[in-house]
Amino acid sequence: MVMKVKETTGIIGLDVVLNAREVLISLYTKTFHEIKAVLEDEGYKKADESSMRHRLKVCEEEED
Incomplete structure (x- = not known):
């Protein structure tokens, strides 16, 4: 049995997402x-929004 191995991380069994940047941008926008x-007064909402806003910004600014 041949296992798939991600060469960059060594993780076994996961497929590489070739358009990961676009997928992440779509998921963050949907979220x-x-x-x-x-x-508004839910504590986790502000933390989640802040984290997603930062991650979305990184995805939008970085091409690779």
Whole structure:
């Protein structure tokens, strides 16, 4: 049995996502839309938004 190995990380069994940047941008954008339903005073909402905002910015600014 041949196992797939990601050469950059050595992780076994996971496929490489060739368009990972686009996938992440799409997921973060969708999550921003979904989190609007959460009440403003929920503590985790601000933390999640801050984290996603930073990650989205990195994805949008970096090509690789």
